[in-house]
Amino acid sequence: MNNAFLFIACALxxxxxxxxxxxxxxxxxxxVAVAWRFTIASLCLGLFCLIRRLPMRLPLHIHIKMAGVGLFLYTLDYTLLYAAQHFIISALLALMSSCIIYINVGLRRWWLKQPxxxxxxxGATLGMVGITLIFIPEFAHVRxxxxxALGLGIAMVSFFCASVGNVISERILDKGTPVIQMNFYAMTYGxxxxxxxxxxxxxxxxxPDSPDFYIALLYLGVFGSVLAFGSYMKLLQQIGSDKAAYVVLVYPIVAxxxxxxxxxxxxxxxxxxGVGVVLFGNAIAMGKVPLPGRKAIKRAAATSPDTPG
Incomplete structure (x- = not known):
């Protein structure tokens, strides 16, 4: 599926x-709110797998990794993120979310041995600058x-857990595991x-008594979890968790x-x-804007003679 479509779907x-x-x-x-959200998502995915008769048997080591995704991404990340919103404004969360990209880069290098x-x-640094420009008026009210401090600490742990879940997901998907089945099992373990x-x-x-709660819950379960995470995991599979994570800097603009x-x-x-800077950073991160000297380095590497042994 087209990367641009997947990225836009996640952001929207x-x-x-x-x-x-x-x-x-x-x-x-x-x-409890997160549990109900992913209960709806898991039921939708399970029903889809049943109707389409998708193959559900996967090796034990993949199940262990999917349980890790369920713990870090679908349990710890979202629970801590919901909790952090009680203490800090969403603008600060949007800025801090840029940390996910840096953590993903480090974990991919250390764990997956990816360059x-x-x-x-x-691109991530430009995105951080852009988000700062967008929310400067809101930051003026932060004391x-x-x-x-508690909210910041909770949020940082949340983003680290999200990155761990991202990198485990990339490892699973690199083995050829289908996205739908992986999400079903990971959410169920979660x-x-x-x-x-x-x-x-x-x-x-x-x-709760509020009807708005249940409308939001249904939307978060079906659209925010089933469709968005399906698109995100497919994007992660195709371009890597470091580039896919840039979506966290774009969707605050949509908000x-x-x-x-x-x-x-x-x-x-x-x-x-700020919006322009974020979008320009995204273009760089996705390779749409070539960096100075990169082509020359690649050309030199391709044309250089082999070193005598």
């Missing part, structure tokens, strides 16, 4: 889930206190951790566009420049 869906998540925070414990791609680091932790921790499973129509967000000149 996840950009809208930022608003949907706000209808869940405070209504029920984060652990560090300079265009990804340059460092114990609650903010449910074991989510419900188990909620029960051990004595979390309340009381149903702002949606906020413009529904919440009256007002654009500034700096925000417009």
């Amino acid at each position: 869906i996840w950009g809208s889930t930022w608003i949907a998540i706000t209808f869940q925070t405070g209504e029920t414990p984060p652990l 560090v791609r300079p265009e990804v680091l340059i 460092l206190d114990a609650a903010l 449910l074991v951790f989510l419900y188990g932790s909620a029960l051990i921790g004595g979390q309340s499973f009381a149903l 702002l566009i949606i906020s413009t129509f529904f919440e009256g967000y007002r654009w500034t000149l700096l925000a417009g420049i």
